[in-house]
Amino acid sequence: MEDKISVMLSEEELDKRIRELGAQISEDYKGESIFLVCILKGAAMFACELAKRITVPVVMDFMATSSYGSGTVSSGDVKIKKDLDLSPEGQNVLIVEDIIDSGNTLNFLSHLFAERNAKSVKMCTMLDKPDRREVDVAVDYTGFTIPDEFVIGFGLDYDQRYRNLPYIGVVEPADKQE
Numbered sequence: 001m002e003d004k005i006s007v008m009l010s011e012e013e014l015d016k017r018i019r020e021l022g023a024q025i026s027e028d029y030k031g032e033s034i035f036l037v038c039i040l041k042g043a044a045m046f047a048c049e050l051a052k053r054i055t056v057p058v059v060m061d062f063m064a065t066s067s068y069g070s071g072t073v074s075s076g077d078v079k080i081k082k083d084l085d086l087s088p089e090g091q092n093v094l095i096v097e098d099i100i101d102s103g104n105t106l107n108f109l110s111h112l113f114a115e116r117n118a119k120s121v122k123m124c125t126m127l128d129k130p131d132r133r134e135v136d137v138a139v140d141y142t143g144f145t146i147p148d149e150f151v152i153g154f155g156l157d158y159d160q161r162y163r164n165l166p167y168i169g170v171v172e173p174a175d176k177q178e
């Protein structure tokens, strides 16, 4: 048996929404520049597509955190696996995430950048799963609010697979099918 995947958000829907977010962000940061922090690996595809639609000056940097093992449930304990190359001090940091679930990752990161003396810290997430929130986090830009289902594609993985899919889908793993 193979994993079954059903499309939740198509490539066209994602592209349209990313253009809207890019326009809104460009307007909000008029006259400023953005230090865009992409949270690896999940946000890589979204961050690159979003950066292409932003018209104010952008510097991109990358960071990796972990709170999940290989499973599908957050452990709540966030660690930095790869830190930034550049200093965010005095910068308008825009944290770009793939999905906010428990909120632990973005909560951790917002405090981290405040401590590192960023000029401002805003957060942008492609997807929001509000049903599973454990910590309240003020996200500034949200692509789509989705129901509590494990999603893959457009950067998101299930055990490192499916990141390359150009759409967001729901996976029903082969070993869990009836």
Ligand code: IMP
Binding pocket: 042, 067, 068, 074, 097, 098, 099, 100, 101, 102, 103, 104, 105, 106, 149, 150, 151, 152, 156, 157, 158
């Ligand atoms: P949080 O710390 O619980 O908010 O989780 C954020 C991270 O969990 C995301 O950056 C993802 O890497 C991962 N994650 C949460 N939900 C999903 C999902 O449905 N599919 C794939 N990864 C997910």
Ligand code: MG
Binding pocket: 039, 040, 041, 042, 043, 098, 099
């Ligand atoms: Mg992630």
